[in-house]
Amino acid sequence: MTVTTGIAGPPGADARVIEKSWADPEQFAAIFDRYFGQIHRYLARRVGSKLADDLAADVFVAAFAQRTRYDLDQECARPWLYGIATNLVGAQRRREQRYYRALARTAAHQAVPPADTGDRVADRVSAVAAGPALAAALATLAPGDRDVLLLVALAELSYPEVAAALGIPYGTVCSRLSRARRHVRGALGDINPMHLKEPTDG
Amino acid sequence: MDELTLVRELLPDAPPPAGPVVAAARDRLDTRMHGPRRPHGQPRQHGRPRRGRPALLVTGVLAAGAAAALLAVTLLPGGQPAGRAHGRAPGLPRSLTATAARQYLLSMAGTAGQAKVTGRYWCSVVRQGSREMIAAGNKELSVPWLDGAGRSPSAARPAGFQYSVIERSQSEDCLEPPHGSWPGGTVTGYYQSLGAQFPTAADRAAWRQDGSPTRVGAWYANQSDSFQPGPRLRTGPKKGWGDYASLPADPAKLKAELSAQLPGRNDPVMKMEERSTGWSYPVIRNDMLFYAAVGVMGAPVRPAIRAAAYQVLASVPGVQVKPGIRDITGQVGTAVWLSHAGDRAVDYELIDSANGYLLGDENVTVTHLLGLPPGSVLTYNERVSSGWTNTLPNQPAR
Numbered sequence: 327m328t329v330t331t332g333i334a335g336p337p338g339a340d341a342r343v344i345e346k347s348w349a350d351p352e353q354f355a356a357i358f359d360r361y362f363g364q365i366h367r368y369l370a371r372r373v374g375s376k377l378a379d380d381l382a383a384d385v386f387v388a389a390f391a392q393r394t395r396y397d398l399d400q401e402c403a404r405p406w407l408y409g410i411a412t413n414l415v416g417a418q419r420r421r422e423q424r425y426y427r428a429l430a431r432t433a434a435h436q437a438v439p440p441a442d443t444g445d446r447v448a449d450r451v452s453a454v455a456a457g458p459a460l461a462a463a464l465a466t467l468a469p470g471d472r473d474v475l476l477l478v479a480l481a482e483l484s485y486p487e488v489a490a491a492l493g494i495p496y497g498t499v500c501s502r503l504s505r506a507r508r509h510v511r512g513a514l515g516d517i518n519p520m521h522l523k524e525p526t527d528g
Numbered sequence: 529m530d531e532l533t534l535v536r537e538l539l540p541d542a543p544p545p546a547g548p549v550v551a552a553a554r555d556r557l558d559t560r561m562h563g564p565r566r567p568h569g570q571p572r573q574h575g576r577p578r579r580g581r582p583a584l585l586v587t588g589v590l591a592a593g594a595a596a597a598l599l600a601v602t603l604l605p606g607g608q609p610a611g612r613a614h615g616r617a618p619g620l621p622r623s624l625t626a627t628a629a630r631q632y633l634l635s636m637a638g639t640a641g642q643a644k645v646t647g648r649y650w651c652s653v654v655r656q657g658s659r660e661m662i663a664a665g666n667k668e669l670s671v672p673w674l675d676g677a678g679r680s681p682s683a684a685r686p687a688g689f690q691y692s693v694i695e696r697s698q699s700e701d702c703l704e705p706p707h708g709s710w711p712g713g714t715v716t717g718y719y720q721s722l723g724a725q726f727p728t729a730a731d732r733a734a735w736r737q738d739g740s741p742t743r744v745g746a747w748y749a750n751q752s753d754s755f756q757p758g759p760r761l762r763t764g765p766k767k768g769w770g771d772y773a774s775l776p777a778d779p780a781k782l783k784a785e786l787s788a789q790l791p792g793r794n795d796p797v798m799k800m801e802e803r804s805t806g807w808s809y810p811v812i813r814n815d816m817l818f819y820a821a822v823g824v825m826g827a828p829v830r831p832a833i834r835a836a837a838y839q840v841l842a843s844v845p846g847v848q849v850k851p852g853i854r855d856i857t858g859q860v861g862t863a864v865w866l867s868h869a870g871d872r873a874v875d876y877e878l879i880d881s882a883n884g885y886l887l888g889d890e891n892v893t894v895t896h897l898l899g900l901p902p903g904s905v906l907t908y909n910e911r912v913s914s915g916w917t918n919t920l921p922n923q924p925a926r
Contacts (some may be wrong), residue, residue, distance in 0.1 A: 346540075348719060348721075349717075349718075349719040349761035349762060349763035350562055350763050350766070351561040353556075354557070354561060355557070355558070355561070358553075358554060358557050360926060362545070362553060362554075363544050363545060363550075365542070365631055366544075366545040366553075367540075367541060367542045367545075367548070367552075369537040370542035370545075371540070371541065371542055372539070372762060375542055375545075378542070378545075379545070379549045379553075382545065382549075383552065383553035383556050383557070386553065386556075386557050387556055387557060387560050390557060390560055391560070394697070394721055394758070422627065422894060460534055460535065460538050464538075464673070466533070475531075475532075475535065476535070476539075479531075479532040479536055480535070480539060481533040504588055506531075507530075507531045507532075509671060510531040510535070511531060514531075514534075
């Protein structure tokens with residue numbers, strides 16, 4: 327079996343591939359090959375790599391099971407898959423919170439970079455300082471707000487993509503993200519504000 | 529630095545998944561894609577895992593629609609669980625002893641071996657269905673277990689659950705065995721969504737209370753089920769006959785070949801099965817061998833090979849047999865399944881004792897599960913027709 331985990335082929339082809347897979351299930355393998363690595367890494371960052379191993383596989387089994395209901399107007403399957411992944415994380419909410427709490431206890435150690443230069447070092451230093459409070463803030467975020475925050479921060483989805491992934495209006499994405507950022511900022515009260523830039527909500 | 533950057537730094541990018549992780553996940557998807565009876569997305573793991581079928585069962589001919597060679601039954605048109613006028617549902621105390629069960633399967637080996645190949649093509653029409661659970665506000669509940677994700681299901685109703693629909697589809701396939709330069713494969717194949725249907729009148733009433741939406745479901749991003757049939761999509765032709773041509777008709781050799789293709793103790797697939805089921809390695813292998821044999825029984829193989837598969841099945845410890853199970857279309861068959869302690873749903877095959885062909889399979893709850901009463905159908909495959917023929921179906925206009 328050939329295993330690839332990166333992006334292969336234009337995302338615009340996703341809808342056509344999924345449509346073909348309605349009748350020819352094997353076509354769906356291309357979606358797996360294209361996105362498994364991305365989805366796994368997103369999940370690993372949210373819940374840890376051990377749970378991510380199972381959940382990432384679950385995402386594609388679930389996606390395959392649901393493929394006949396894919397909206398073919400959505401050319402790129404990426405938001406769809408991130409939406410499923412986020413939904414599955416939701417079923418593991420308590421484990422995710424435990425992960426963040428554990429992270430809060432060890433954040434200072436985990437955030438130390440092995441080697442880095444320039445502004446990135448400054449960012450890391452800030453993250454080190456903020457780590458415990460930030461992890462605790464993530465653990466106490468409202469689930470819907472956390473989903474939006476992490477889809478933007480980790481998956482780097484655009485606001486419209488987050489809206490599509492979660493099946494919520496664009497405006498709700500904006501309001502949830504704004505709320506999540508306020509929550510995080512509030513939790514970082516003892517961090518030097520000089521290290522924080524003002525958010526630029528879209 | 530803003531909050532988003534801090535979050536990225538706190539949760540640093542993870543390394544790419546390890547090769548065995550990718551392989552195991554791909555294996556799960558492959559098995560789901562190619563599973564003989566559920567190639568179109570139906571859940572496959574309710575009472576126990578159905579993953580890990582031998583590779584020969586997931587190659588070539590069975591991939592897209594040869595599932596049609598397998599078959600089954602279960603929902604009443606009005607939505608009641610399959611009638612069982614001839615007996616209680618499988619999963620309840622068996623009616624045959626282990627010895628009698630084995631004798632029945634051995635006798636079926638004789639019957640299956642006497643069948644004749646009476647046409648050039650094996651054509652079949654199979655209707656599949658799977659239950660989806662809908663919450664208030666027309667949202668499909670995410671129940672990973674229903675999607676075959678292997679999580680332990682609860683007896684209680686999922687929070688927010690309002691009603692169920694059965695998502696239905698139909699596969700039509702005609703297969704032609706290898707001959708001359710033709711390697712064998714699907715000559716014609718079609719797939720069509722048949723639209724959703726309510727399993728019970730109570731489900732329909734709950735749907736009306738929810739505003740009678742014309743499309744239901746969508747637990748992610750605006751995807752939903754329609755009650756209307758979809759287009760009839762062409763899936764064939766497709767070359768590939770897998771390993772069927774080379775399967776041995778000797779029962780011992782067939783068992784050895786099937787066993788050799790099962791994942792080993794340290795295979796990532798097996799590890800995942802152990803985690804998701806809590807079963808031991810020998811139990812999972814036993815289960816996989818059962819479904820490997822069933823897969824061969826349902827395939828368009830020579831009668832002698834199907835007979836050998838019955839003998840393999842007879843050698844699997846713990847096989848349950850119960851005659852006189854009636855499906856909704858009135859077909860009466862013998863249910864064959866493998867039970868495990870604590871099963872809350874049973875996945876049984878229905879056998880036509882007249883010729884040894886599989887009539888289909890059904891996954892039905894045997895205890896209260898997800899708020900559903902015992903006897904609730906979770907998935908089914910219903911054979912509308914199947915058999916050898918010299919005539920291909922008409923091509924649909926596209």
